[in-house]
Amino acid sequence: MIMNSIVDMTDSHSPAASMQSALAMIQDRTLCLGAEILKSLQHVRTALFDFELPYVELALTTGEVLKAKARMIECSCNELLSGYIPHASNWYMAASAAQCAKRLERVVHQSMTIAKNVNRILGLNEYPDVSSILPLYLLAEIELRDALRALQQRDMELARAVCDRDHELDSRFLAEMETVMTDMSAGIHSVQTGMSLLFILRAIERIGDHAKAMASPALSLCRLDDSRADSLPVA
Secondary structure: OOHHHHEEEEEEOOHHHHHHHHHHHHHHHHHHHHHHHHHHHHHHHHHHHOOHHHHHHHHHHHHHHHHHHHHHHHHHHHHHHHHOOHHHHHHHHHHHHHHHHHHHHHHHHHOOOOHHHHHHHOOOOOOOOHHHHHHHHHHHHHHHHHHHHHHHHHOHHHHHHHHHHHHHHHHHHHHHHHHHHHHOOOOOOOOOOOHHHHHHHHHHHHHHHHHHHHHHHHHHHHHHHHHHHHHOOOO
């Protein structure tokens, strides 16, 4: 188990080295989880834009597994935080990892919300034109991918780009919401289908929000790295 491994490492003869090893392991597992979630979002994309029931079922099944993995990582981080962490930088890294795991779990939750609402639409035997939603969905995927890369590479510019791109996602989200509500009023969609589309749009927008929130710690970690470099003695 992750937690047992971390406890073993923090009980070793070199606490500082063990802490760094534990944090590195958590980061690796978090990034691997992020990659799995990005793959799952591709399945959700197929479910939504091709109305493929097998992909709906795959997204829901995979989602439960991914949420469990995210919770395990968060518990591991909390195990570290509950112990003695002598360096503030290590404490911040553990807290950021816990927050990232929590955000990834919420991303999975939102992806499952999309799949569930696609399933409702399929149950109504309706196949609305959702092609205009695709750019919004792809934007949310890109935000999440770049947020993970920013964390991995400690890339401040990439983290800032994620935050900036979220404004575009919000604008597209509001425009699509208005379009769906107009179509509902005109009778193009049934009320049930229209409501499911609104829930889907909201879930996509929330995925972008969580990606943006994950990019914020990347900015702080970059500044932390810079401050560490500045504090090194000049040869």
